[in-house]
Amino acid sequence: MTWILTDGTVGMRIQCLGLAKAAGLTPIVKHIHPSWLLRALPAIAGVPGVPAAAGGDPLTAPWPDVVISCGRRTAGAALAVKRLSGGHAFLAHIQDPRLDPRRFDMLIVPEHDPARGPNVVTTLGALNPHDPEILAAAARQWEPEVAGLPRPLVGVMVGGSNKRYDFSADAVARFIGQLRAVSEAGASLLVAASRRTDQATRAALRDGLAGCPGIVWTGDGENPYLAFLALADALVVTSDSVNMASEACATGKPVHVATVEPETGRLAAFHARLRADGHTRAFEGRIDSWSPPPLDETPRVGALLRRRLAERGLFAAE
Incomplete structure (x- = not known):
C-alpha cells in the first residue's frame, strides 16, 4: 500500500502523483493538515507521542509500505508515519526539507539544492505527471x-x-x-x-x-x-x-x-x-524557433524508486 501525504498544495501534490505513476504504484492520497509543531520542527517527528498531523484524513493502521511526500510542510508528517509504522514504511520525499537526508529512504531534490548523500537523487527541475x-x-x-x-x-x-x-x-x-x-x-x-x-x-x-x-x-x-x-x-x-x-x-x-x-x-x-x-x-518580446530536448526526469526517478523498493522487498500491495 502506498500513501501520498499532501497539504493541498497543487504543485507538490502533482509531483507526488507523477512519481507514484512512474513507479507503477497506485497511491491513496491523504489530505492532511500538518501540525504547526511538525511544520516548525519536523526533526522531532521521531519522538513518541508526537502526532503525525493536526487534522484531515486519518493516518492510522494499517500502515503503508511506501510514503511519498513533497515539501518541508509534510516532511514531519512523513517521518511520523515511519515511526508509527515501526520503521517499516519506505519514505520517498521530494524537495529538500533541510533535514539530515539519512532520515529518508529516498530524497529527490533539484540539483540546484545542496542536499547530497547515498540516498539522494538529484533532478534538473521538478517531477512532472502530465503524460x-x-x-x-x-x-x-x-x-x-x-x-x-x-x-x-x-x-x-x-x-x-x-x-x-x-x-x-x-x-x-x-x-x-x-x-x-x-x-x-x-x-x-x-x-x-x-x-x-x-x-x-x-x-x-x-x-x-x-x-x-x-x-x-x-x-x-x-x-x-x-x-x-x-x-x-x-x-x-x-x-x-x-x-x-x-x-x-x-x-x-x-x-x-x-x-x-x-x-x-x-x-x-x-x-x-x-x-x-x-x-x-x-523572453525578450519575440518568439524564437528551435527544437529543444524534452525535459522529463520523472520516468528515470520512478524506475529508480521501483528498483529500490524491490531491493527492500517492499512492493505496494495494490
Whole structure:
C-alpha cells in the first residue's frame, strides 16, 4: 500500500502523483493538515507521542509500505508515519526539507539544492505527471476555442508573487508590452494565470491584452493550463516557478522564460542550467524557433524508486 501525504498544495501534490505513476504504484492520497509543531520542527517527528498531523484524513493502521511526500510542510508528517509504522514504511520525499537526508529512504531534490548523500537523487527541475495522454485529453476540450486563431499559438503561463519578491505594477506592464509585441508580430496568445497570480496582475493582463487574438484566462471556469501546454506551438513562462518551467520544458516545445523580477540564488542557477542545456531562452518580446530536448526526469526517478523498493522487498500491495 502506498500513501501520498499532501497539504493541498497543487504543485507538490502533482509531483507526488507523477512519481507514484512512474513507479507503477497506485497511491491513496491523504489530505492532511500538518501540525504547526511538525511544520516548525519536523526533526522531532521521531519522538513518541508526537502526532503525525493536526487534522484531515486519518493516518492510522494499517500502515503503508511506501510514503511519498513533497515539501518541508509534510516532511514531519512523513517521518511520523515511519515511526508509527515501526520503521517499516519506505519514505520517498521530494524537495529538500533541510533535514539530515539519512532520515529518508529516498530524497529527490533539484540539483540546484545542496542536499547530497547515498540516498539522494538529484533532478534538473521538478517531477512532472502530465503524460501525452493527459495533455491530449485536456487539449480536446479547448480545440474548438482556438481553431480559428492565427498561428503560431503562444502559451503564456503566468505565476505571481512569492517570498522572494512581488510582481510590481511596472514589471507587469513591461511584460504585457512584450506580449503585445508578440501579438503584433502575428501570433495568438493563450494566457493562463495561476492561483498565485494576484488580482491586480489578472486585471492588468485582461486590460493590457484586450484586442489581441487569443484567450486570456484569469480564473473563470475550467483552468486551461494543461490544454494550453498541449495546444501551443511555443511557450512563455514567468521565472518564479520551478514547477511551471519544468512542465513547459517537458513538452519539447520552445520555452521562453520571462524574468518579470530578477532572480537570485538557487532559482537563478536553475534557469541558467535550463538555458545552457538548450531547454529555454530568455523572453525578450519575440518568439524564437528551435527544437529543444524534452525535459522529463520523472520516468528515470520512478524506475529508480521501483528498483529500490524491490531491493527492500517492499512492493505496494495494490
